[in-house]
Amino acid sequence: MSSSIFPLVVFARISAVLVAALVLIWALFFKTSFIPHSPSSPDNFIYAVLHPLLMVIGFIIISGEAILVHRWVPGSRNMKKLVHLGMQGVALASGVFGIWTKFHGEDGVVANFYSLHSWMGLSCVSLFAIEWVMGFMSFWHRGEMRRVRMKMLPWHVFLGLYTYSLAVATAETGLLEKLTFMQTKRNVPKRGSESIVVNGLGLGLALLGGLVILAAISPKTPPIHNLSTKSNLL
Numbered sequence: 001m002s003s004s005i006f007p008l009v010v011f012a013r014i015s016a017v018l019v020a021a022l023v024l025i026w027a028l029f030f031k032t033s034f035i036p037h038s039p040s041s042p043d044n045f046i047y048a049v050l051h052p053l054l055m056v057i058g059f060i061i062i063s064g065e066a067i068l069v070h071r072w073v074p075g076s077r078n079m080k081k082l083v084h085l086g087m088q089g090v091a092l093a094s095g096v097f098g099i100w101t102k103f104h105g106e107d108g109v110v111a112n113f114y115s116l117h118s119w120m121g122l123s124c125v126s127l128f129a130i131e132w133v134m135g136f137m138s139f140w141h142r143g144e145m146r147r148v149r150m151k152m153l154p155w156h157v158f159l160g161l162y163t164y165s166l167a168v169a170t171a172e173t174g175l176l177e178k179l180t181f182m183q184t185k186r187n188v189p190k191r192g193s194e195s196i197v198v199n200g201l202g203l204g205l206a207l208l209g210g211l212v213i214l215a216a217i218s219p220k221t222p223p224i225h226n227l228s229t230k231s232n233l234l
């Protein structure tokens with residue numbers, strides 16, 4: 001791993017652990033917030049609590065680690081690509097499953113898609129799926145169309161980072177929507193411990209997003225011997 005990137009990857013990991021801890025604390029210690037008002041089925045609680053867990057830990061944290069694979073996985077380029085593809089596959093599965101958990105409302109699927117959060121969420125997971133299928137195809141057709149793949153690379157990087165930022169922004173709208181609902185309809189105190197945990201989670205996600213993107217776009221420092229070879233050439 002390049003030494004100049006190393007602290008960034010470590011800071012990104014620390015913020016990922018913080019975010020995972022906060023979402024787990026929310027799910028474990030504030031269970032009542034996830035119990036539906038008119039409990040038609042006991043499963044509804046599980047679906048409600050699984051949604052933020054899968055979206056934050058499965059979708060955002062794992063896809064962030066996958067973005068940084070080229071910074072921390074040792075070995076060949078193919079090995080790195082395979083780990084990247086595999087981890088993004090896990091993130092995609094979590095995203096699809098996480099949205100599926102919301103399809104259990106009494107009013108059916110279409111009735112739920114009223115919010116900015118749901119529209120952004122659907123766009124984000126769809127973009128992610130398209131990007132993953134394209135990456136999968138290009139991995140298995142490595143030898144072919146090398147020039148086309150090289151041309152597509154900047155677009156892959158742009159679309160990947162854009163989708164990742166969209167995921168973070170979507171989660172922020174989900175947190176805001178849920179917390180506003182809890183504060184206005186379920187008397188959750190505005191300065192109470194649950195509000196602090198959820199706001200802290202939102203801040204943690206904003207920090208994590210920034211660190212992952214910064215680590216991804218930071219140039220790798222070439223090894224010292226390459227530098228001296230280059231200066232010899234100049």
Ligand code: HEM
Pocket residue numbers: 051052055056059060095099102103109112113114115117118119120121122124125166167168170171172174175177178
């Ligand atoms: C990248 C992260 C996320 C994505 C892509 C996402 C996606 C979605 C989608 C597509 C829906 C609509 C499904 C339906 O209602 O049938 C939805 C609903 C919902 N999500 Fe998320 N979500 C994310 C994170 C979160 C988080 C962190 C929370 C916090 C609790 C949350 C809370 C909710 C709530 C309360 C609903 C139901 C109300 C609504 O449809 O707006 N989401 N989400």
